[in-house]
Amino acid sequence: xxxxxxxxxxxxxxxxxxxxxxxxxxxxxxxxxxxxxxxxxxxxxxxxxxxxxxxxxxxxxxxxxxxxxxxxxxxxxxxxxxxxxxxxxxxxxxxxxxxxxxxxxxxxxxxxxxxxxxxxxxxxxxxxxxxxxxxxxxxxxxxxxxxxxxxxxxxxxxxxxxxxxx
Amino acid sequence: xxxxxxxxxxxxxxxxxxxxxxxxxxxxxxxxxxxxxxxxxxxxxxxxxxxxxxxxxxxxxxxxxxxxxxxxxxxxxxxxxxxxxxxxxxxxxxxxxxxxx
Numbered sequence: 260x261x262x263x264x265x266x267x268x269x270x271x272x273x274x275x276x277x278x279x280x281x282x283x284x285x286x287x288x289x290x291x292x293x294x295x296x297x298x299x300x301x302x303x304x305x306x307x308x309x310x311x312x313x314x315x316x317x318x319x320x321x322x323x324x325x326x327x328x329x330x331x332x333x334x335x336x337x338x339x340x341x342x343x344x345x346x347x348x349x350x351x352x353x354x355x356x357x358x359x360x361x362x363x364x365x366x367x368x369x370x371x372x373x374x375x376x377x378x379x380x381x382x383x384x385x386x387x388x389x390x391x392x393x394x395x396x397x398x399x400x401x402x403x404x405x406x407x408x409x410x411x412x413x414x415x416x417x418x419x420x421x422x423x424x425x
Numbered sequence: 426x427x428x429x430x431x432x433x434x435x436x437x438x439x440x441x442x443x444x445x446x447x448x449x450x451x452x453x454x455x456x457x458x459x460x461x462x463x464x465x466x467x468x469x470x471x472x473x474x475x476x477x478x479x480x481x482x483x484x485x486x487x488x489x490x491x492x493x494x495x496x497x498x499x500x501x502x503x504x505x506x507x508x509x510x511x512x513x514x515x516x517x518x519x520x521x522x523x524x525x526x
Contacts, residue, residue: 274440277463281447281456300466300470303436306428307477311489312469312473315492319493324495324496328499331503331506335455335506335507335516337453351450353449357446358443358446359442386476390482394483402490410497413500417500417503421504421507423511
């Protein structure tokens with residue numbers, strides 16, 4: 260029961276903040292709403308007993324990536340994007356139709372997945388740091404090291420791209 | 426009312442649709458990147474939900490790598506935005522429609 264309350268609260272919060280992100284007039288409002296969305300999703304991860312991933316979401320995603328967004332938004336000092344007018348509403352309605360198609364396909368499309376429904380009573384391995392770390396350092400060791408290479412290449416690319424040309 | 430896998434997947438689908446609408450409608454490059462982040466988070470949520478449902482932790486390991494890749498991609502994307510703004514003082518998609526200046 261308390262899980263249901265927590266889930267619905269977090270779900271409403273995450274959908275509301277996601278809508279605030281795409282409908283915001285100022286970029287800074289959108290960035291802060293996305294930070295709120297990250298926190299709401301971290302709460303949902305905790306509900307799924309993925310504690311390590313929830314911590315990583317808050318520390319890395321909300322704490323580093325979104326701060327980077329904030330830096331760039333404040334650096335660029337953008338003007339408010341006008342949201343009124345028919346030119347804006349027509350593609351928005353079309354996009355809304357596409358979104359509804361997605362949702363309808365989910366609800367009535369994949370009957371096969373419902374056919375082989377997986378019971379929810381499978382014993383869950385709690386996503387503690389030890390459990391996920393054990394997987395990371397044994398079975399997924401190569402992707403783990405390759406991820407550090409990826410971050411290094413991203414750093415090099417960022418420095419080259421953002422450097423001022425003499 | 427118990428929260429089943431379908432609830433988490435429904436939330437993931439709704440967030441994915443919202444992110445898609447954001448990418449299509451917004452004209453500012455930074456807003457498009459933000460909508461992309463919503464989509465990535467929706468995918469992460471689906472991974473974690475299945476990981477909980479199947480009792481397998483590999484979904485969470487994948488989310489770990491997805492967050493890493495998303496961080497790298499955001500860094501490079503924002504560097505592109507900064508370089509674009511430096512050259513043209515405009516980051517709307519109307520300004521970057523053509524490849525040749």
